[in-house]
Amino acid sequence: MKSKKLMIVYIVMLIIVVAIMVINKNHKPVAIQDRDYPEIRKEGILHLETEYSQAGYYVSEDTIQGFHYELGQAIAKVSGLEVQIHLEMNLSKSFQHLNNNQCDIIARNIPITSELKENYLFTDPIVLNKQVLVQRKDSTGTILRNQLELAQKKLYVPEDSPALLRLKNLQQEIGDTIYIQENETYSSEQLIMMVANGDIDYAVCDHQIAETLKNQFPNIDTETDISFTQLQAWVIRKNSPALLDSLNSWIRQIKESGTFDKIYKSYYKQ
Numbered sequence: 001m002k003s004k005k006l007m008i009v010y011i012v013m014l015i016i017v018v019a020i021m022v023i024n025k026n027h028k029p030v031a032i033q034d035r036d037y038p039e040i041r042k043e044g045i046l047h048l049e050t051e052y053s054q055a056g057y058y059v060s061e062d063t064i065q066g067f068h069y070e071l072g073q074a075i076a077k078v079s080g081l082e083v084q085i086h087l088e089m090n091l092s093k094s095f096q097h098l099n100n101n102q103c104d105i106i107a108r109n110i111p112i113t114s115e116l117k118e119n120y121l122f123t124d125p126i127v128l129n130k131q132v133l134v135q136r137k138d139s140t141g142t143i144l145r146n147q148l149e150l151a152q153k154k155l156y157v158p159e160d161s162p163a164l165l166r167l168k169n170l171q172q173e174i175g176d177t178i179y180i181q182e183n184e185t186y187s188s189e190q191l192i193m194m195v196a197n198g199d200i201d202y203a204v205c206d207h208q209i210a211e212t213l214k215n216q217f218p219n220i221d222t223e224t225d226i227s228f229t230q231l232q233a234w235v236i237r238k239n240s241p242a243l244l245d246s247l248n249s250w251i252r253q254i255k256e257s258g259t260f261d262k263i264y265k266s267y268y269k270q
Contacts, residue, residue: 037242049103067267068107091160131227151176
């Protein structure tokens with residue numbers, strides 16, 4: 001019975017993802033050259049791109065929810081701008097859209113790394129997070145606790161996951177092969193469901209996302225760290241410094257008012 005219910009969830013979420021891909025293909029915001037805060041203020045619209053997930057944007061019955069969606073709505077209130085949400089599951093495509101001025105912000109939990117900072121600007125940190133291994137408590141064999149035990153294991157991640165760089169570095173550290181399987185269809189949440197259902201053995205995702213699903217899937221284990229704790233933030237173009245200053249000001253206002261904590265606690269455990 002549980003397997004059938006999870007399969008229904010997979011199918012429903014797959015239909016949603018495919019629909020989003022079709023909608024985004026036909027309804028991309030028009031690119032504007034040299035787009036910074038003055039151009040955004042003149043248009044009156046801030047284009048924010050996120051993924052379809054509990055962390056980003058999702059529809060529950062007749063209500064739109066999502067951590068980054070609600071944070072975007074809070075920014076709309078303090079900035080006086082209309083915040084338009086665009087959905088994209090593929091992170092590489094989101095960076096393309098950002099580079100082409102098709103969106104102004106990538107609103108996802110993106111680790112602040114020196115590599116990305118060479119080409120992009122990060123807002124003040126949004127969340128403190130880390131990458132963890134998701135495995136079943138009732139798996140055949142021993143629960144993996146040491147990163148050395150990942151040798152010769154197949155680990156699933158969403159396509160273009162921020163965890164990829166860490167996993168590739170980890171291969172060098174342990175001196176052995178880790179079979180990294182990128183999935184172009186499913187998000188971290190769906191991969192966690194697949195682990196819980198026994199379809200795959202291991203997935204790597206944000207600790208915060210895994211924690212939100214532990215009550216729903218009590219047979220998953222998320223106690224094995226893959227990375228150190230990381231600061232994660234939103235990303236904007238390198239040539240949008242005025243937008244960065246404005247965004248950081250709005251985020252600080254939202255934090256000082258207590259709105260940020262309220263939104264955060266709605267989606268993440270402390």
